[in-house]
Amino acid sequence: MGRAIDLRTLAAMLVGVFGFFAVISPVPAWALIGGGLVILIGSALSPRALRADRRRSQPMSGPVVWPNPSMKAVAEALPDPCIMTDAQGIVRFVNDLAIQRFGLVSRGDPLNFKLRATALNDALERVVALDRAETAEWLEKIPTERWFEAHLAPIHFQPDPHATLRRPDFVIVVIEDLTERRRSERMRADFVANASHELRTPLASLTGFIETLQGPARNDAVAREKFLGIMMQQASRMKRLIDDLLSLSRIEMKAHMRPDAIVDVGELMWDVIDSLQPLANENAVELCAEIAEKPMPTMADRDELVQVFSNLIENAIKYGASGGKVDISAEADPQGGDQWLVSIRDYGPGIAEEHLPRLTERFYRADIVSSREKQGTGLGLAIVKHILTRHHARLQIESSLGAGATFSVRLESQSAIAHSPQINTPNGEQTRTHQSPAKIIRAR
Amino acid sequence: MADHIVSSYDQELKLLMTKIAEMGGLAEGLVADSVTALTRMDIGLAQKVVLTDARLDRLQHEVEERAILLIARRQPMALDLREIMGALRISNDLERVGDLAKNIAKRVTAMHGNMVAKQLVIGVEHLSEIALEQLKAVLDAFTTRDDAVAMEVRKRDDEIDALYTSLFRELLTYMMEDPRNISSCTHLLFCAKNIERIGDHATNIAETVHFVVTGEQMIEERLKSDGSSMIGSIGAE
Incomplete structure (x- = not known):
């Protein structure tokens, strides 16, 4: 958990620093950044990235700052779905993973057209208003239960030291899928609840027959045969129940894939x-x-x-x-x-x-x-x-x-x-x- | 996000739609939480639902004000006007959905941990799953202006009605079996009815989406398959 957040903060910082240098771009700064980033710029300026640039929709009005190609390259490289919005919550960039996971999020539309979760919506507002990183966790029930955690961070291109309230140029939203972890926690609880409820009846019957066989029917051969038959039935019913409950749990574990x-x-x-x-x-x-x-x-x-x-x-x-x-x-x-x-x-x-x-x-x-x-x-x-x-x-x-x-x-x-x-x-x-x-x- | 300077009609309209989407997310969350509170008898969660509903009401007022201002200042025509009217109608529906969820939450508190048969609660949960699917599909249809999806939602309401009828019958049987069940079963019955109503609001929204996209009002009456009003003489059977 700790490592995941560190990675993400690092990515956000990288994007921030990088964006800053890309815009201000004093020549000596580039020299400081080093070889690794040069490679990144190379990939960012590749024909694919340029094509993607031409495809983006037109800004609605006013001076809209777009995420530059290097920011996009970093976002594409993240192992999780990543979306960038402007300070109004309008989607400006979506990486491939986010499109795979959530379907097409149209650039130029507000983020909440696609992701309506209140927790995410509120976190985005706080990031813009308070200019600090936030996280939001929510559960999507439909079509299958899925838990998500979003890490949001503000990004500034040109920090203005005189401004009293700084609005970020972008908000970077990285979404982590918590489903597997949460589900295995829940599965155990659900299994115990269901199993204990449904197994109690056959178990009670089994115990009853065992007590009878130990006591009053100890030497009654006919009754013993009959009781053992019933006990066998109840035991196999319990076995079937456990098998079915287990396979149900297994299927639920995989439900989101x-x-x-x-x-x-x-x-x-x-x-x-x-x-x-x-x-x-x-x-x-x-x-x-x-x-x-x-x-x-x-x-x-x-x-x-x-x-x-x-x-x-x-x-x-x-x-x-x-x-x-x-x-x-x-x-x-x-x-x-x-x-x-x-x-x-x-x-x-x-x-x-x-x-x-x-x-x-x-x-x-x-x-x-x-x-x-x-x-x-x-x-x-x-x-x-x-x-x-x-x-x-x-x-x-x-x-x-x-x-x-x-x-x-x-x-x-x-x-x-x-x-x-x-x-x-x-x-x-x-x-x-x-x-x-x-x-x-x-x-x- | 609320204080930014709007510079064009498009942007004002988009902001209005953002508020609708926010209401949608909130309403979906309230319904899901209220049913979770019911199945787990979680009184804390139920109280949270009751408190959060106020936010939905505030948002609805905000949508109304923005819509009126937009109409007054910009005098939109045709599709533009339909979109604003659609937003107004949908915000009404969503506000009602919130109220219904709040009512379920209040009943959870009233039932006070008196759990009825587990099977019945699973039934109500099942009902809520379909209602939530409908709500999600129709809200997606609104943001993407997808008439086909909206019409699909309208058709699927029958499924909710049939399930509700089945639950109604079973709850009645339980009450007749043992009068001690009556109080909790009645609460559960109203919860089921509320969810069924939430499904109806999803259908309303679907009709609004159809109106926004095509400009046609849905006139034909949808055949109701909720048969619970026919069940009365069940005891005499």
């Missing part, structure tokens, strides 16, 4: 279907798959997507077993939008409408008895939702009582993601194509 591997949806679906065939046979359910033949590349974490579709198909098999059939399809979304649509439809008893909006909440069960019977933990769909949020995908559930249920997932195609400005596509990976007929009906 967009997955970057290329995965073929069709191929992945076949793998999932193959792995669930035994469960389908056991429940006398027929899996009917209709997977489009062409490659359907998307950016994903393969294991996580496997978990999503396994959970959904497993649910369809378990809760829709009475329908005897589960339809699985994957294709280009007929509604357009350069995305893939995966649907899983069962013909079971369906879900009442009032439960639908709430199914993805953790520990929400539409039918508690049936969920317990089917060995559900109440976390399956919560896990699905979290993974899909990380993939910027959406889950749609359609159902009514007696009419089965359809779970649809819309995944952005790889090309759609590659065209969005915030993502860097990793190169070198090739999409594998899958050779299978367009329509395959698999009988059990």
